Amino acid sequence: MSLAKHNVAAAKCDVAGCENDAERSFNIKQVAKCNLKLKSNDLRNVHLCKEHYKEFKKQTKTDRELGAIYD
Template structure:
């Protein structure tokens, strides 16, 4: 069974899995999990909108 994008209203196949905490800042999600599956289009949007948050997270563990 192929997994699908977990953004509300999207039925595209899953491309990447990302932390739900950051994904909730960008999208309305249909599930309550710790990790969510995103399609290629939503993953690209996720990367653009969470760039600064991810940069700060990486700086913490250096």
Template sequence: MCGVEGCNKPAERSFNIKQVSKTSLSLKDPSARQIHLCKEHYKEFKKETKTDRSLDQVY
């Protein structure tokens, strides 16, 4: 199940809580170590972290 508040769709990917907490997504369990995201929220997560991920690739 997706770890975003109000979403009950099946999870596609999982990420570290530190990565997801930098976004505007409201989480069901902010104390969890891993957050599972559905396809829709994964797409939103990618859009919000695009610049961070491109900077990480450079270094």
């Protein structure tokens, strides 16, 4: 994984009602597949905290399995 972590260090999680610091960011298209409620629907990149990243991963199992092919 080559996530530019320093880019999201100052960002907050984009899930509605969440005030945690963002851990990772994802393309809106990836996040739109799961049912996390976002603060804005007008984002290109969605920042997720640790907690919501876990949630996101749970809900996008299929993608993870596809990703595993390249491991």
